[in-house]
Amino acid sequence: MKRCVLFCLAVLLVVSLLACGKTPPETKGKLKIVATVFPLYDFARNLCGDCGEVSLLLKSGASAHSYEPTPQDLIAISQSDLFLYVGGESDEPIEAMLVSAEREASRSLRLIDAITPIAEADEPEESDEHIWTSPACAKRIVTAIAESLCAQSPENADTILQNRDTYLAALAELDAGYRAFAAKGHTLVFADRFPFAYLARDYELDCLAAVSGCGEDGEPSASRLSELIRTVREKRIPTVFYTETSDQRIANSVSAECGCKTALLHSCHNLTRTEQNEGSDYLSLMRRNLETLNAAFD
Numbered sequence: 001m002k003r004c005v006l007f008c009l010a011v012l013l014v015v016s017l018l019a020c021g022k023t024p025p026e027t028k029g030k031l032k033i034v035a036t037v038f039p040l041y042d043f044a045r046n047l048c049g050d051c052g053e054v055s056l057l058l059k060s061g062a063s064a065h066s067y068e069p070t071p072q073d074l075i076a077i078s079q080s081d082l083f084l085y086v087g088g089e090s091d092e093p094i095e096a097m098l099v100s101a102e103r104e105a106s107r108s109l110r111l112i113d114a115i116t117p118i119a120e121a122d123e124p125e126e127s128d129e130h131i132w133t134s135p136a137c138a139k140r141i142v143t144a145i146a147e148s149l150c151a152q153s154p155e156n157a158d159t160i161l162q163n164r165d166t167y168l169a170a171l172a173e174l175d176a177g178y179r180a181f182a183a184k185g186h187t188l189v190f191a192d193r194f195p196f197a198y199l200a201r202d203y204e205l206d207c208l209a210a211v212s213g214c215g216e217d218g219e220p221s222a223s224r225l226s227e228l229i230r231t232v233r234e235k236r237i238p239t240v241f242y243t244e245t246s247d248q249r250i251a252n253s254v255s256a257e258c259g260c261k262t263a264l265l266h267s268c269h270n271l272t273r274t275e276q277n278e279g280s281d282y283l284s285l286m287r288r289n290l291e292t293l294n295a296a297f298d
Contacts, residue, residue, distance in 0.1 A: 038282070134198035
């Protein structure tokens with residue numbers, strides 16, 4: 001209840017600012033882009049180059065599943081030239097603000113509309129939000145963002161389209177690498193939550209996870225854990241995987257039981273401060289994931 005009241009007050013603040021005429025002035029100079037999660041932020045900054053200022057709402061190391069927009073976040077969205085968001089359950093409060101503030105549709109881009117969504121395993125009425133975990137989906141997302149950026153800044157269209165083509169070429173290389181791995185027919189066991197539904201679908205990967213969805217409070221049932229252990233033993237799977245937000249408890253348990261290794265696959269939804277300082281980005285993380293997958297079955 002407290003969260004709902006605070007958010008309603010924040011929405012009223014933004015709407016009142018807009019009603020008082022404090023709408024964004026016409027863009028002069030660099031485009032102002034705001035993104036909710038790291039992959040959208042990273043795509044936009046690669047597409048814009050020097051012609052845009054891209055900001056990320058999600059703080060370093062924070063989870064999108066527990067993110068709550070602050071009044072400052074809502075004001076930043078209202079003053080941006082283009083707002084990028086996924087459009088899943090986590091973004092429902094922000095979508096309510098966009099409707100209340102009567103924001104122009106052309107200045108907000110709901111990226112789940114750029115791909116064919118997958119229903120959440122544990123909430124079939126909701127769509128899985130991790131749309132960027134597949135390079136095949138990422139190509140469609142990048143194309144959609146580039147189109148919106150060109151519409152907002154026609155004078156920079158040549159630069160944006162050139163950057164788009166360069167980035168799509170890098171994604172095509174990733175796509176080919178994942179397809180080559182998928183052709184080997186390995187079974188992937190995730191002793192953790194599972195944010196890779198789009199990767200599994202687009203590359204026809206055989207995957208088994210301890211928790212089918214990606215909720216914060218997901219815990220495997222005893223029968224699912226037994227199934228994981230049985231699968232690892234029967235197929236002699238050398239490595240089980242966990243994600244960057246995991247405490248590795250389940251992975252370590254399966255490893256101890258089966259004598260297999262454990263390895264990290266990064267969902268890319270956000271970066272820690274250390275990863276940012278190291279210069280990690282979507283492409284480097286997805287390349288590292290591919291290297292990890294190939295090494296896991298050598």
